[in-house]
Amino acid sequence: MALLELKNVNVRYIMKDKKVHACQHVSLEIEEQDSIGIVGESGSGKSTLASAVLRLLPQRITQVDGEILYNGKDLLKLTKDEMDALRWTDLSIVFQKSMSALSPVHKVGAQMEDVYRVHFPNAEKEEIKQRVYDLFKVVNLSDRVYELYPHELSGGMMQRVSIALSLLHNPRLLVLDEATTALDVVTQSQILREIMSLEQNLNVTRIMITHDVSVVASTCKKIAVMYAGRLMESGETKDVLVNPQHPYTQGLLKSFPSFKGAKNDLRGIPGSLPDLSQEIPGCVFAPRCPFATEKCRTVEPELKTVNGKGNWKVACHKVGGE
Template sequence: MTGEPILEVRGLCVDYGLGEQAVRAVTDATLTLHRGEVLGLAGESGSGKSTLAYALTRLLRAPGVITGGEVRFHGRDGSLDLLDADAAALRRVRWSRISVVFQSAMHALNPVARIDAQLTDALRAHRPELSAAQRTERAAELLRMVGISADRLRSHPHELSGGMRQRVMIAMALALDPEIVIMDEPTTALDVVTQREILTELMRLKDELGFAVVFITHDLSLLVELADTIAIMYAGRLVERGPARALFERPLHPYTAGLLDSFPPLHGARVRMEGIPGSPPALTALPPGCAFHPRCPSARERCRVDQPPTAAPAPAPAAATAAPAAADGERTAACWLIDADRETPARPARTPGSTP
């Protein structure tokens, strides 16, 4: 791993609603983010990715309710259980230690406020010792950091392109030198060229400033190159977690294999795209057993009856796997087929560099 743990999530559960009408949106989520690491969180729309992220920072809006678990942040100033923290403690941590790049910069920026006012807002709240001139200078520095000219400080959001607005959102998240940046699908609705430019800029800033990233997306192909560790969510559960390259080369869960097979390689022979049949289940009517079994090509009778626990796979013989055994360290999956009798469909050979 990149460094020591900075965020530890244990058994996190989130419901929408109360009592008999409550819907479980996140079930027993357990994750660890290390310093300097990029942790990718992937899955189809509605799988619980954003709910998990907003629960970590206690930003869930009603009727979202955290019903169990622990979220411990190990910051520069000591350790804090974010779920037990009072409003004052959360205010000290949010944005100064943990910041968020919200989904869709088209709507996250205030349309009637200039960019300088929005960039200096957090500085005014968390750094009251700064003068107005110092806050403006910091705002200009932040824009230059993400590749935008400082003369754009006087612009309104509608005067900027989609890519520039997204860069402003990243600049806002970095204003107070946070230790963790949570990015909720930050490149959605951008063209692939702009997306690549922003992701390259983001990785440069991460290496330069040393923050850790939780990167949420439904596009697993992005994470293969971007992330150090990838966690896969389905129907509110984390069904697989592991190092990005190991997960790419040897997915343990059939859902992960289906996601990987849903995007084409850019090089090599043409292959038929299969995708994943069916649709994710409604959280109000989850099937018995493994929630993925109605769509799984390898489902067995046990999968239809019993919910699989999250477990580490048995060590694979060196000759039986494309990835070195060491690369499988710290891998887990919630599947009855993760060991020697797995029947995950064969996948075409690829390299990470062949992703879009």
């Protein structure tokens, strides 16, 4: 049984006069101790999907349906108290903007204590401090950070604090939402190495939300490609990136420089994302796809297996000779 299974998940943002279909018919399986990167351009629904999994979307303006099964339990059917009990202990997240995730008027240690006491309200201060110190060592931070305010830290240090915060209660599933995007390449590389080390030492399953295909190529076993709220292609990273089947995946890869083999000119994907408040017939990528046919513009493709590999799936009519 998969640790996390998404079945036909749909997310809609409710506006005054329209609904924006941010995610549609997303189905995905994540095994225990997997590492999967969800990629796609801005507006493709990656962060919305992650927030839906952790039920962080405001109910007043969103509708979520389908099934989000964690360890066999549908998270969408849990009560608020049941869901709160899972956050930090089973499910945890590291946000992109660590400065926004941390209170600027409280010391780092005080914030770590508050989170720790959510699940252990009677914990002694020294017990919490020792746990935090242990995590600081794991993410390469000095103990002195405990007594500092967030504005006294660099961007890389704040991101390390956010990672330590997310690991306070040894979660089984860790979501990193563009967690290294705002960092310089050296700091990003250091933090990614530390994250991969954490997975091996703590048996953490990781979902990485990013628009950077190179990050997924170097740190994730599996990849899922999203466009306009739909899943375009998913499978083992080595399969998808070496021989991408969906035209959108192919276009993404052509927009990133290659560090091995022949050097090719970078090419963007012409056009822009569709209006997700409108009903879109056929394949959502058809208006930008160089291989689109009349069938693509009228019939929505289903996810189908590639080359007999059950975990490599593509939503494209041209795959399999159709």
